[in-house]
Amino acid sequence: MKLAGYIFKLFLPLLLGALVLFCLAFEIVDLFMNMWKYLSNNVPVPVILKILYLYLPKTITFSLPLAILFATCYMLCILSSQNELVAMFASGISYIKAMLPLIIFSLLLSVGYFFFEDKIVVPFYKQYQELKNSSLNIEFDQNNSNVVIRSHDGQIIYKADVYEDENKQLNNVLLIVRNDDKKLNCIVKANNGLWNEEQRRWILSGTVTYRLDENGDLRYSMLNSEIEMMFDEPPETFRNNLVDVETVTVKEGKEYIEYLRRTGLPSSEALSVYYKKYSFPLVIFIVTLLAIGLSGRSRRNVIIISMILSVGASVLFYVLQMVTMLLAKFGFVTPVAGAWFPVIVFFIISLILLRYSKT
Structure with a gap:
Protein backbone atom coordinates (compact mmCIF):
# COMPACT_ATOMS: atom_id res chain seq x y z
CA MET A 1 0.00 0.00 0.00
CA ILE A 138 -25.56 29.99 -38.52
CA GLU A 139 -28.84 28.30 -39.49
CA PHE A 140 -29.38 24.78 -40.77
CA ASP A 141 -31.82 24.04 -43.56
CA GLN A 142 -34.07 21.09 -42.71
CA ASN A 143 -35.51 20.88 -46.22
CA ASN A 144 -34.52 17.72 -48.05
CA SER A 145 -34.34 16.53 -51.64
CA ASN A 146 -34.47 13.13 -53.38
CA VAL A 147 -36.02 11.56 -50.28
CA VAL A 148 -36.53 7.79 -50.11
CA ILE A 149 -38.07 6.46 -46.89
CA ARG A 150 -39.27 3.01 -45.90
CA SER A 151 -42.24 2.88 -43.52
CA HIS A 152 -44.41 0.26 -41.81
CA ASP A 153 -41.57 -2.28 -41.82
CA GLY A 154 -41.08 -1.92 -45.57
CA GLN A 155 -44.77 -2.18 -46.44
CA ILE A 156 -44.79 1.43 -47.73
CA ILE A 157 -41.93 3.17 -49.54
CA TYR A 158 -42.01 6.95 -50.00
CA LYS A 159 -40.10 8.76 -52.74
CA ALA A 160 -40.28 12.53 -53.06
CA ASP A 161 -38.29 15.06 -55.07
CA VAL A 162 -38.42 17.68 -52.31
CA TYR A 163 -39.53 17.92 -48.69
CA GLU A 164 -40.35 21.46 -47.48
CA ASP A 165 -40.12 21.57 -43.71
CA GLU A 166 -41.70 25.01 -43.30
CA ASN A 167 -44.95 23.85 -44.97
CA LYS A 168 -44.50 20.17 -44.05
CA GLN A 169 -45.04 19.31 -47.69
CA LEU A 170 -43.77 16.60 -50.03
CA ASN A 171 -43.49 17.45 -53.74
CA ASN A 172 -43.74 15.04 -56.68
CA VAL A 173 -44.47 12.01 -54.54
CA LEU A 174 -44.29 8.33 -55.47
CA LEU A 175 -45.52 5.71 -53.00
CA ILE A 176 -45.09 1.97 -53.38
CA VAL A 177 -47.52 -0.02 -51.23
CA ARG A 178 -46.98 -3.71 -50.54
CA ASN A 179 -49.10 -6.35 -48.86
CA ASP A 180 -48.08 -8.18 -45.69
CA ASP A 181 -46.38 -10.80 -47.87
CA LYS A 182 -44.32 -7.96 -49.46
CA LYS A 183 -46.03 -8.40 -52.86
CA LEU A 184 -47.01 -5.25 -54.72
CA ASN A 185 -50.40 -3.85 -53.78
CA CYS A 186 -50.38 -0.55 -55.67
CA ILE A 187 -48.30 2.39 -56.84
CA VAL A 188 -49.49 5.90 -56.03
CA LYS A 189 -48.27 9.03 -57.79
CA ALA A 190 -49.17 12.47 -56.42
CA ASN A 191 -48.27 16.05 -57.23
CA ASN A 192 -47.73 16.77 -53.55
CA GLY A 193 -48.59 15.65 -50.06
CA LEU A 194 -49.46 17.96 -47.16
CA TRP A 195 -49.16 16.84 -43.55
CA ASN A 196 -52.46 17.04 -41.60
CA GLU A 197 -51.67 17.42 -37.90
CA GLU A 198 -55.20 16.55 -36.74
CA GLN A 199 -55.47 13.33 -38.75
CA ARG A 200 -51.74 12.60 -38.32
CA ARG A 201 -51.30 11.56 -41.96
CA TRP A 202 -50.35 12.88 -45.39
CA ILE A 203 -53.14 14.33 -47.53
CA LEU A 204 -52.24 13.70 -51.18
CA SER A 205 -53.40 15.81 -54.11
CA GLY A 206 -53.35 15.05 -57.83
CA THR A 207 -53.12 11.32 -57.18
CA VAL A 208 -52.97 8.57 -59.78
CA THR A 209 -53.07 4.95 -58.58
CA TYR A 210 -51.99 1.79 -60.42
CA ARG A 211 -52.55 -1.86 -59.50
CA LEU A 212 -51.50 -5.16 -61.04
CA ASP A 213 -54.27 -6.90 -62.95
CA GLU A 214 -54.61 -10.69 -63.37
CA ASN A 215 -52.09 -10.64 -66.22
CA GLY A 216 -49.51 -8.79 -64.13
CA ASP A 217 -49.95 -5.49 -65.99
CA LEU A 218 -50.30 -2.14 -64.24
CA ARG A 219 -53.78 -0.70 -64.57
CA TYR A 220 -55.33 2.56 -63.38
CA SER A 221 -57.29 2.12 -60.15
CA MET A 222 -58.85 4.06 -57.29
CA LEU A 223 -56.92 4.78 -54.09
CA ASN A 224 -58.24 2.72 -51.23
CA SER A 225 -59.16 4.84 -48.17
CA GLU A 226 -57.78 2.11 -45.89
CA ILE A 227 -54.39 2.38 -47.59
CA GLU A 228 -54.63 6.18 -47.53
CA MET A 229 -54.83 6.05 -43.73
CA MET A 230 -51.47 4.24 -43.67
CA PHE A 231 -49.63 7.29 -45.04
CA ASP A 232 -48.79 8.38 -41.51
CA GLU A 233 -45.00 8.55 -41.44
CA PRO A 234 -44.28 11.75 -39.41
CA PRO A 235 -42.68 14.71 -41.23
CA GLU A 236 -39.62 14.58 -38.92
CA THR A 237 -38.55 11.46 -40.82
CA PHE A 238 -38.25 13.40 -44.08
CA ARG A 239 -36.13 16.23 -42.69
CA ASN A 240 -32.48 16.74 -43.47
CA ASN A 241 -31.67 15.47 -39.98
CA LEU A 242 -28.43 13.53 -40.27
CA VAL A 243 -27.11 12.86 -36.77
CA ASP A 244 -23.48 12.42 -35.80
CA VAL A 245 -23.75 9.49 -33.40
CA GLU A 246 -20.44 10.49 -31.84
CA THR A 247 -21.96 13.75 -30.53
CA VAL A 248 -25.12 12.29 -28.97
CA THR A 249 -25.77 10.10 -25.94
CA VAL A 250 -25.78 6.32 -26.15
CA LYS A 251 -29.57 6.30 -25.84
CA GLU A 252 -30.02 8.89 -28.62
CA GLY A 253 -27.52 7.05 -30.81
CA LYS A 254 -29.45 3.80 -30.41
CA GLU A 255 -32.74 5.53 -31.27
CA TYR A 256 -31.16 7.09 -34.37
CA ILE A 257 -29.86 3.70 -35.57
CA GLU A 258 -33.33 2.19 -35.07
CA TYR A 259 -34.73 5.06 -37.14
CA LEU A 260 -32.22 4.36 -39.95
CA ARG A 261 -33.10 0.68 -39.96
CA ARG A 262 -36.82 1.38 -39.87
CA THR A 263 -36.65 3.77 -42.81
CA GLY A 264 -34.27 1.60 -44.82
CA LEU A 265 -31.35 4.04 -44.73
CA PRO A 266 -27.71 2.82 -44.46
CA SER A 267 -26.79 2.25 -40.82
Whole structure:
Protein backbone atom coordinates (compact mmCIF):
# COMPACT_ATOMS: atom_id res chain seq x y z
CA MET A 1 0.00 0.00 0.00
CA LYS A 2 2.89 2.37 0.79
CA LEU A 3 4.36 1.71 -2.66
CA ALA A 4 1.01 2.40 -4.35
CA GLY A 5 0.65 5.60 -2.34
CA TYR A 6 4.13 6.72 -3.34
CA ILE A 7 3.44 6.01 -7.02
CA PHE A 8 0.19 7.97 -6.97
CA LYS A 9 1.87 10.79 -5.07
CA LEU A 10 4.17 11.17 -8.07
CA PHE A 11 1.61 10.36 -10.74
CA LEU A 12 -1.48 12.44 -9.81
CA PRO A 13 0.18 15.90 -9.77
CA LEU A 14 1.74 15.13 -13.14
CA LEU A 15 -1.63 13.99 -14.49
CA LEU A 16 -3.53 17.05 -13.24
CA GLY A 17 -0.82 19.45 -14.44
CA ALA A 18 -0.70 17.88 -17.91
CA LEU A 19 -4.50 17.79 -18.10
CA VAL A 20 -4.77 21.51 -17.30
CA LEU A 21 -2.12 22.42 -19.87
CA PHE A 22 -3.64 20.30 -22.65
CA CYS A 23 -7.17 21.59 -21.93
CA LEU A 24 -5.87 25.16 -22.00
CA ALA A 25 -4.16 24.47 -25.33
CA PHE A 26 -7.38 23.12 -26.89
CA GLU A 27 -9.37 26.09 -25.55
CA ILE A 28 -6.86 28.56 -27.02
CA VAL A 29 -6.88 26.77 -30.39
CA ASP A 30 -10.69 26.85 -30.52
CA LEU A 31 -10.73 30.53 -29.52
CA PHE A 32 -8.22 31.63 -32.16
CA MET A 33 -9.84 29.51 -34.89
CA ASN A 34 -13.15 31.34 -34.33
CA MET A 35 -11.89 34.75 -33.21
CA TRP A 36 -12.44 36.45 -36.57
CA LYS A 37 -15.99 35.04 -36.70
CA TYR A 38 -16.73 36.40 -33.21
CA LEU A 39 -15.35 39.82 -34.15
CA SER A 40 -17.21 40.03 -37.47
CA ASN A 41 -20.49 39.14 -35.73
CA ASN A 42 -19.88 41.43 -32.73
CA VAL A 43 -20.22 38.59 -30.24
CA PRO A 44 -19.99 39.97 -26.66
CA VAL A 45 -17.08 38.87 -24.46
CA PRO A 46 -19.39 37.20 -21.85
CA VAL A 47 -20.92 35.05 -24.61
CA ILE A 48 -17.45 34.06 -25.87
CA LEU A 49 -16.45 33.10 -22.31
CA LYS A 50 -19.61 31.01 -21.97
CA ILE A 51 -18.84 29.25 -25.26
CA LEU A 52 -15.35 28.42 -23.96
CA TYR A 53 -16.86 27.18 -20.69
CA LEU A 54 -19.29 24.89 -22.53
CA TYR A 55 -16.40 23.57 -24.64
CA LEU A 56 -14.33 22.68 -21.55
CA PRO A 57 -15.72 19.14 -20.97
CA LYS A 58 -14.94 18.27 -24.60
CA THR A 59 -11.34 19.44 -24.15
CA ILE A 60 -11.05 17.13 -21.15
CA THR A 61 -11.95 14.11 -23.30
CA PHE A 62 -9.36 15.20 -25.87
CA SER A 63 -6.71 15.85 -23.23
CA LEU A 64 -7.11 12.96 -20.82
CA PRO A 65 -5.44 10.22 -22.95
CA LEU A 66 -2.54 12.58 -23.72
CA ALA A 67 -2.21 13.58 -20.06
CA ILE A 68 -2.26 9.94 -18.91
CA LEU A 69 0.43 9.08 -21.45
CA PHE A 70 2.66 11.98 -20.42
CA ALA A 71 2.20 11.47 -16.67
CA THR A 72 2.88 7.72 -16.85
CA CYS A 73 6.04 8.11 -18.97
CA TYR A 74 7.40 10.96 -16.89
CA MET A 75 6.71 9.22 -13.56
CA LEU A 76 8.43 6.01 -14.71
CA CYS A 77 11.41 8.02 -15.96
CA ILE A 78 11.71 9.70 -12.54
CA LEU A 79 11.64 6.31 -10.82
CA SER A 80 14.22 4.98 -13.26
CA SER A 81 16.57 7.98 -13.05
CA GLN A 82 16.58 7.82 -9.24
CA ASN A 83 17.20 4.05 -9.30
CA GLU A 84 13.98 3.47 -7.36
CA LEU A 85 12.89 0.80 -9.80
CA VAL A 86 16.17 -1.03 -9.13
CA ALA A 87 15.44 -0.85 -5.39
CA MET A 88 11.96 -2.31 -5.97
CA PHE A 89 13.31 -5.15 -8.10
CA ALA A 90 16.00 -5.88 -5.49
CA SER A 91 13.35 -6.15 -2.78
CA GLY A 92 11.47 -8.78 -4.82
CA ILE A 93 8.73 -6.56 -6.24
CA SER A 94 8.17 -7.20 -9.94
CA TYR A 95 7.59 -4.40 -12.43
CA ILE A 96 4.03 -5.51 -13.18
CA LYS A 97 3.17 -5.82 -9.49
CA ALA A 98 4.54 -2.33 -8.82
CA MET A 99 2.51 -0.86 -11.69
CA LEU A 100 -0.66 -2.87 -10.97
CA PRO A 101 -2.35 -0.06 -8.95
CA LEU A 102 -1.76 2.32 -11.89
CA ILE A 103 -3.16 -0.23 -14.35
CA ILE A 104 -6.29 -0.72 -12.21
CA PHE A 105 -6.66 3.05 -11.85
CA SER A 106 -6.50 3.51 -15.63
CA LEU A 107 -9.14 0.83 -16.14
CA LEU A 108 -11.47 2.52 -13.64
CA LEU A 109 -10.74 5.85 -15.31
CA SER A 110 -11.77 4.32 -18.65
CA VAL A 111 -15.14 3.37 -17.17
CA GLY A 112 -15.52 6.86 -15.73
CA TYR A 113 -14.55 8.33 -19.11
CA PHE A 114 -17.50 6.54 -20.75
CA PHE A 115 -20.06 7.96 -18.28
CA PHE A 116 -18.42 11.41 -18.28
CA GLU A 117 -18.68 11.52 -22.08
CA ASP A 118 -22.28 10.31 -22.11
CA LYS A 119 -23.70 12.31 -19.19
CA ILE A 120 -21.68 15.54 -19.18
CA VAL A 121 -19.73 16.07 -22.41
CA VAL A 122 -22.64 15.42 -24.80
CA PRO A 123 -25.11 17.88 -23.15
CA PHE A 124 -22.41 20.55 -22.74
CA TYR A 125 -21.20 20.12 -26.32
CA LYS A 126 -24.76 20.38 -27.64
CA GLN A 127 -25.21 23.69 -25.78
CA TYR A 128 -21.80 24.79 -27.06
CA GLN A 129 -22.79 24.17 -30.68
CA GLU A 130 -26.23 25.81 -30.26
CA LEU A 131 -24.81 28.94 -28.58
CA LYS A 132 -21.95 29.18 -31.08
CA ASN A 133 -24.27 28.79 -34.09
CA SER A 134 -26.79 31.33 -32.74
CA SER A 135 -24.01 33.81 -31.94
CA LEU A 136 -22.56 33.45 -35.44
CA ASN A 137 -26.02 33.47 -37.09
CA ILE A 138 -25.56 29.99 -38.52
CA GLU A 139 -28.84 28.30 -39.49
CA PHE A 140 -29.38 24.78 -40.77
CA ASP A 141 -31.82 24.04 -43.56
CA GLN A 142 -34.07 21.09 -42.71
CA ASN A 143 -35.51 20.88 -46.22
CA ASN A 144 -34.52 17.72 -48.05
CA SER A 145 -34.34 16.53 -51.64
CA ASN A 146 -34.47 13.13 -53.38
CA VAL A 147 -36.02 11.56 -50.28
CA VAL A 148 -36.53 7.79 -50.11
CA ILE A 149 -38.07 6.46 -46.89
CA ARG A 150 -39.27 3.01 -45.90
CA SER A 151 -42.24 2.88 -43.52
CA HIS A 152 -44.41 0.26 -41.81
CA ASP A 153 -41.57 -2.28 -41.82
CA GLY A 154 -41.08 -1.92 -45.57
CA GLN A 155 -44.77 -2.18 -46.44
CA ILE A 156 -44.79 1.43 -47.73
CA ILE A 157 -41.93 3.17 -49.54
CA TYR A 158 -42.01 6.95 -50.00
CA LYS A 159 -40.10 8.76 -52.74
CA ALA A 160 -40.28 12.53 -53.06
CA ASP A 161 -38.29 15.06 -55.07
CA VAL A 162 -38.42 17.68 -52.31
CA TYR A 163 -39.53 17.92 -48.69
CA GLU A 164 -40.35 21.46 -47.48
CA ASP A 165 -40.12 21.57 -43.71
CA GLU A 166 -41.70 25.01 -43.30
CA ASN A 167 -44.95 23.85 -44.97
CA LYS A 168 -44.50 20.17 -44.05
CA GLN A 169 -45.04 19.31 -47.69
CA LEU A 170 -43.77 16.60 -50.03
CA ASN A 171 -43.49 17.45 -53.74
CA ASN A 172 -43.74 15.04 -56.68
CA VAL A 173 -44.47 12.01 -54.54
CA LEU A 174 -44.29 8.33 -55.47
CA LEU A 175 -45.52 5.71 -53.00
CA ILE A 176 -45.09 1.97 -53.38
CA VAL A 177 -47.52 -0.02 -51.23
CA ARG A 178 -46.98 -3.71 -50.54
CA ASN A 179 -49.10 -6.35 -48.86
CA ASP A 180 -48.08 -8.18 -45.69
CA ASP A 181 -46.38 -10.80 -47.87
CA LYS A 182 -44.32 -7.96 -49.46
CA LYS A 183 -46.03 -8.40 -52.86
CA LEU A 184 -47.01 -5.25 -54.72
CA ASN A 185 -50.40 -3.85 -53.78
CA CYS A 186 -50.38 -0.55 -55.67
CA ILE A 187 -48.30 2.39 -56.84
CA VAL A 188 -49.49 5.90 -56.03
CA LYS A 189 -48.27 9.03 -57.79
CA ALA A 190 -49.17 12.47 -56.42
CA ASN A 191 -48.27 16.05 -57.23
CA ASN A 192 -47.73 16.77 -53.55
CA GLY A 193 -48.59 15.65 -50.06
CA LEU A 194 -49.46 17.96 -47.16
CA TRP A 195 -49.16 16.84 -43.55
CA ASN A 196 -52.46 17.04 -41.60
CA GLU A 197 -51.67 17.42 -37.90
CA GLU A 198 -55.20 16.55 -36.74
CA GLN A 199 -55.47 13.33 -38.75
CA ARG A 200 -51.74 12.60 -38.32
CA ARG A 201 -51.30 11.56 -41.96
CA TRP A 202 -50.35 12.88 -45.39
CA ILE A 203 -53.14 14.33 -47.53
CA LEU A 204 -52.24 13.70 -51.18
CA SER A 205 -53.40 15.81 -54.11
CA GLY A 206 -53.35 15.05 -57.83
CA THR A 207 -53.12 11.32 -57.18
CA VAL A 208 -52.97 8.57 -59.78
CA THR A 209 -53.07 4.95 -58.58
CA TYR A 210 -51.99 1.79 -60.42
CA ARG A 211 -52.55 -1.86 -59.50
CA LEU A 212 -51.50 -5.16 -61.04
CA ASP A 213 -54.27 -6.90 -62.95
CA GLU A 214 -54.61 -10.69 -63.37
CA ASN A 215 -52.09 -10.64 -66.22
CA GLY A 216 -49.51 -8.79 -64.13
CA ASP A 217 -49.95 -5.49 -65.99
CA LEU A 218 -50.30 -2.14 -64.24
CA ARG A 219 -53.78 -0.70 -64.57
CA TYR A 220 -55.33 2.56 -63.38
CA SER A 221 -57.29 2.12 -60.15
CA MET A 222 -58.85 4.06 -57.29
CA LEU A 223 -56.92 4.78 -54.09
CA ASN A 224 -58.24 2.72 -51.23
CA SER A 225 -59.16 4.84 -48.17
CA GLU A 226 -57.78 2.11 -45.89
CA ILE A 227 -54.39 2.38 -47.59
CA GLU A 228 -54.63 6.18 -47.53
CA MET A 229 -54.83 6.05 -43.73
CA MET A 230 -51.47 4.24 -43.67
CA PHE A 231 -49.63 7.29 -45.04
CA ASP A 232 -48.79 8.38 -41.51
CA GLU A 233 -45.00 8.55 -41.44
CA PRO A 234 -44.28 11.75 -39.41
CA PRO A 235 -42.68 14.71 -41.23
CA GLU A 236 -39.62 14.58 -38.92
CA THR A 237 -38.55 11.46 -40.82
CA PHE A 238 -38.25 13.40 -44.08
CA ARG A 239 -36.13 16.23 -42.69
CA ASN A 240 -32.48 16.74 -43.47
CA ASN A 241 -31.67 15.47 -39.98
CA LEU A 242 -28.43 13.53 -40.27
CA VAL A 243 -27.11 12.86 -36.77
CA ASP A 244 -23.48 12.42 -35.80
CA VAL A 245 -23.75 9.49 -33.40
CA GLU A 246 -20.44 10.49 -31.84
CA THR A 247 -21.96 13.75 -30.53
CA VAL A 248 -25.12 12.29 -28.97
CA THR A 249 -25.77 10.10 -25.94
CA VAL A 250 -25.78 6.32 -26.15
CA LYS A 251 -29.57 6.30 -25.84
CA GLU A 252 -30.02 8.89 -28.62
CA GLY A 253 -27.52 7.05 -30.81
CA LYS A 254 -29.45 3.80 -30.41
CA GLU A 255 -32.74 5.53 -31.27
CA TYR A 256 -31.16 7.09 -34.37
CA ILE A 257 -29.86 3.70 -35.57
CA GLU A 258 -33.33 2.19 -35.07
CA TYR A 259 -34.73 5.06 -37.14
CA LEU A 260 -32.22 4.36 -39.95
CA ARG A 261 -33.10 0.68 -39.96
CA ARG A 262 -36.82 1.38 -39.87
CA THR A 263 -36.65 3.77 -42.81
CA GLY A 264 -34.27 1.60 -44.82
CA LEU A 265 -31.35 4.04 -44.73
CA PRO A 266 -27.71 2.82 -44.46
CA SER A 267 -26.79 2.25 -40.82
CA SER A 268 -23.33 0.61 -40.90
CA GLU A 269 -21.40 3.83 -40.31
CA ALA A 270 -23.69 4.96 -37.49
CA LEU A 271 -23.58 1.52 -35.90
CA SER A 272 -19.77 1.38 -35.97
CA VAL A 273 -19.59 4.82 -34.32
CA TYR A 274 -22.14 3.62 -31.75
CA TYR A 275 -19.94 0.65 -30.83
CA LYS A 276 -16.94 2.98 -30.77
CA LYS A 277 -18.61 4.91 -27.94
CA TYR A 278 -18.09 1.76 -25.85
CA SER A 279 -14.63 0.83 -27.11
CA PHE A 280 -12.92 4.23 -27.31
CA PRO A 281 -12.88 4.96 -23.52
CA LEU A 282 -10.49 2.02 -23.20
CA VAL A 283 -7.89 4.15 -24.99
CA ILE A 284 -6.93 5.41 -21.51
CA PHE A 285 -6.27 1.83 -20.39
CA ILE A 286 -4.38 1.08 -23.63
CA VAL A 287 -2.08 4.14 -23.52
CA THR A 288 -1.27 3.40 -19.87
CA LEU A 289 -0.25 -0.17 -20.71
CA LEU A 290 1.77 1.06 -23.69
CA ALA A 291 3.55 3.68 -21.60
CA ILE A 292 4.38 1.15 -18.89
CA GLY A 293 5.53 -1.45 -21.41
CA LEU A 294 7.65 0.93 -23.49
CA SER A 295 9.23 3.09 -20.76
CA GLY A 296 12.87 2.51 -20.01
CA ARG A 297 13.65 0.69 -23.26
CA SER A 298 16.65 2.96 -23.80
CA ARG A 299 19.55 3.73 -21.44
CA ARG A 300 20.14 7.17 -22.99
CA ASN A 301 17.69 10.07 -23.16
CA VAL A 302 15.24 7.92 -21.22
CA ILE A 303 12.43 10.49 -21.00
CA ILE A 304 12.60 11.50 -24.68
CA ILE A 305 12.87 7.95 -26.05
CA SER A 306 10.11 6.63 -23.79
CA MET A 307 7.82 9.49 -24.78
CA ILE A 308 8.54 9.05 -28.50
CA LEU A 309 7.91 5.29 -28.35
CA SER A 310 4.68 5.72 -26.37
CA VAL A 311 3.36 8.53 -28.56
CA GLY A 312 4.29 6.58 -31.69
CA ALA A 313 2.44 3.48 -30.47
CA SER A 314 -0.59 5.61 -29.54
CA VAL A 315 -0.61 7.25 -32.98
CA LEU A 316 -0.55 3.79 -34.58
CA PHE A 317 -3.56 2.89 -32.44
CA TYR A 318 -5.49 5.93 -33.67
CA VAL A 319 -4.49 5.28 -37.29
CA LEU A 320 -5.59 1.64 -37.07
CA GLN A 321 -8.87 2.74 -35.56
CA MET A 322 -9.44 5.23 -38.38
CA VAL A 323 -8.76 2.50 -40.96
CA THR A 324 -11.06 -0.06 -39.35
CA MET A 325 -13.83 2.54 -38.94
CA LEU A 326 -13.56 3.37 -42.66
CA LEU A 327 -13.69 -0.33 -43.51
CA ALA A 328 -16.81 -0.66 -41.35
CA LYS A 329 -18.36 2.40 -43.03
CA PHE A 330 -18.01 0.83 -46.49
CA GLY A 331 -19.08 -2.63 -45.31
CA PHE A 332 -15.75 -4.45 -45.63
CA VAL A 333 -15.85 -5.42 -41.95
CA THR A 334 -18.66 -5.56 -39.42
CA PRO A 335 -19.36 -2.47 -37.25
CA VAL A 336 -18.32 -4.42 -34.15
CA ALA A 337 -14.96 -5.31 -35.73
CA GLY A 338 -14.44 -1.73 -36.88
CA ALA A 339 -14.85 -0.41 -33.34
CA TRP A 340 -13.21 -3.16 -31.28
CA PHE A 341 -10.43 -4.64 -33.45
CA PRO A 342 -7.84 -1.88 -32.67
CA VAL A 343 -8.54 -2.17 -28.94
CA ILE A 344 -8.07 -5.94 -28.96
CA VAL A 345 -4.89 -5.77 -31.11
CA PHE A 346 -3.20 -3.14 -28.96
CA PHE A 347 -4.30 -4.82 -25.75
CA ILE A 348 -2.49 -7.97 -26.90
CA ILE A 349 0.56 -5.90 -27.92
CA SER A 350 0.54 -4.22 -24.51
CA LEU A 351 0.44 -7.59 -22.73
CA ILE A 352 3.42 -8.77 -24.80
CA LEU A 353 5.36 -5.60 -23.95
CA LEU A 354 4.59 -6.06 -20.26
CA ARG A 355 5.61 -9.71 -20.45
CA TYR A 356 9.07 -8.76 -21.73
CA SER A 357 9.48 -5.56 -19.75
CA LYS A 358 12.32 -4.95 -17.31
CA THR A 359 12.16 -6.81 -14.00
